[in-house]
Amino acid sequence: MQTQGLRTLLFCLLLSTTLWADDTVLMLRVSTLPSLPEPIANSAVTAVTVGHVEYLVSFAGIGSGLEYSDTHARTFVLSNEINDWVEHAPVPGGVGRLATTAASVRELAYVFGGYSVAEDGTEVSTPWVHSFNPETGVFAELSPMPVPVDDAVSFTYQDRFIYLINGWHDLGNVNLVQRYDTVSDTWTQATPVPGTSLFGHAGGVVGNNIIYCDGVAVVPHADRSRSFAASDECWLGIIDAKDSRRIDWRPVEKHPGLPRYRMAAAGISAINSVLFLGGSENPYNFDGIGYDGNPSEPAGHGLLFDLETSEWRVIKQDSAASMDHRGLVPFGGGWVIVGGMRAQQTVTGTVTRYLLR
Numbered sequence: 001m002q003t004q005g006l007r008t009l010l011f012c013l014l015l016s017t018t019l020w021a022d023d024t025v026l027m028l029r030v031s032t033l034p035s036l037p038e039p040i041a042n043s044a045v046t047a048v049t050v051g052h053v054e055y056l057v058s059f060a061g062i063g064s065g066l067e068y069s070d071t072h073a074r075t076f077v078l079s080n081e082i083n084d085w086v087e088h089a090p091v092p093g094g095v096g097r098l099a100t101t102a103a104s105v106r107e108l109a110y111v112f113g114g115y116s117v118a119e120d121g122t123e124v125s126t127p128w129v130h131s132f133n134p135e136t137g138v139f140a141e142l143s144p145m146p147v148p149v150d151d152a153v154s155f156t157y158q159d160r161f162i163y164l165i166n167g168w169h170d171l172g173n174v175n176l177v178q179r180y181d182t183v184s185d186t187w188t189q190a191t192p193v194p195g196t197s198l199f200g201h202a203g204g205v206v207g208n209n210i211i212y213c214d215g216v217a218v219v220p221h222a223d224r225s226r227s228f229a230a231s232d233e234c235w236l237g238i239i240d241a242k243d244s245r246r247i248d249w250r251p252v253e254k255h256p257g258l259p260r261y262r263m264a265a266a267g268i269s270a271i272n273s274v275l276f277l278g279g280s281e282n283p284y285n286f287d288g289i290g291y292d293g294n295p296s297e298p299a300g301h302g303l304l305f306d307l308e309t310s311e312w313r314v315i316k317q318d319s320a321a322s323m324d325h326r327g328l329v330p331f332g333g334g335w336v337i338v339g340g341m342r343a344q345q346t347v348t349g350t351v352t353r354y355l356l357r
Contacts, residue, residue, distance in 0.1 A: 028302065029355040030319040033332065036076060036349035037085050039064045040339040041324040042262075042286070044102035046109045047331045048134050054080045055134035056331045056351075058338050059111045060097045064347040066287040068117040071096030077134050078351070080332060088137035093128050098286055099150035099199075101326060103162045105182045108133055110142075110162060112180075115150040117286065125150050125170045129180070143185050147176055151199035153212050155267075161244055163190065163205075165212060165237075166198045173197035173218055177237075179245060191247040195233050200283065202260075204267030204274040204328075210237035211252070211267070211274040211305055214259040216283045216291075228291045230283050232259040234305075255303045255312045257281075261296075264325035264337045275315075276303040277337060277354065280323040288324070288345030297343055298323035304356075319352055 036058065043061030047054060056078040063070035073090040091097070091111055100114030109132040115123045127148035130139045145164070152167025164178045175197040177190040196217045203212025213234040219227045232254045240246035255276070263279030284296040302315035322340035329336045334353040342348050 028317050031353045033351040033353055034084055036339055039347040039349040041341045041347045042098050044100035044111055045327045045329050045338045046102040046104045047329045048104045048109050050107045050135050057109045057134055059091050059102055060100050071098055071117055092139050101152055101154040103154045103156045105159055113148055113150050146187050153201055153203050155205040168199040173199055188245055190245045194249050195235055196231050198231055200261045202263035202265035204265050206267035206269050208239040209307055230259040256314055260299055262324050264328035266328035272307045274305045278322045278325055288341055
């Protein structure tokens with residue numbers, strides 16, 4: 001199904017060659033899938049194919065109240081066979097969590113970290129790693145992260161390794177690239193990123209090329225206080241074909257417009273590009289209120305980075321803008337965003353599928 005979906009996507013792009021030639025705004029064809037059982041933002045999402053059945057999985061997140069007590073660890077699964085969401089056991093750990101990240105390898109989903117929020121506002125990065133079988137609904141505990149992170153970006157490579165890039169660890173950002181081997185259940189530190197340490201960034205992988213952009217950096221002040229500021233850095237990482245622990249990191253041109261926080265993004269091999277959708281130009285806390293005290297709103301257009309030309313293109317969206325995402329997932333012949341926040345910090349359960357045209 002995933003291969004067929006990529007062929008469909010490529011066909012749609014071939015139909016719109018005049019848009020590429022004119023370098024005008026690209027369009028996205030939009031449809032919706034069954035909505036989540038309830039509104040959820042900031043859930044970790046991934047897709048798994050088992051035989052002829054596709055599964056879309058949502059882990060953890062926050063409900064519409066946007067209070068610490070609305071964080072949860074609930075697991076929801078949508079399959080193309082049933083075409084409805086089914087709730088399974090919650091992500092193990094006994095606490096609700098935010099800013100987890102998820103990825104899939106072969107017939108399993110993997111969920112990493114996140115942070116818990118206490119009543120007094122204390123936030124703790126969790127080290128837990130679990131695999132999840134969407135066919136049986138069973139979790140398995142795996143080796144914890146050497147450095148627990150949340151709001152990291154995850155990528156799958158060679159249908160074996162999962163990379164966690166940067167992220168927040170308890171008291172600050174880290175510049176680490178932690179590589180998890182799903183075969184041996186072991187961790188290795190890969191080449192760290194030479195740029196600014198970030199959380200809430202987004203990106204994708206195509207072949208051995210990683211692209212990620214934006215996010216939030218910590219700004220220290222002379223009085224030993226600190227604040228948070230959006231980063232406009234974009235980085236290309238080329239994974240060494242002989243040793244996947246080695247990554248050649250190179251800065252790339254920043255995208256048009258202001259930097260964004262918590263976009264949904266994915267690499268699309270069929271067009272050798274990375275697609276970015278949604279996010280906010282004003283970084284915010286889990287309640288959707290910016291670190292500057294102003295309510296954050298979602299950005300209204302998408303972005304696409306062409307790895308062949310190293311050029312950016314702006315993509316017009318025909319659907320309501322959204323933010324507070326943890327991934328853009330291939331499912332049902334397109335690329336899917338699950339839930340998130342819409343205008344005025346409204347948490348949604350809408351599941352939106354996109355095709356480029």
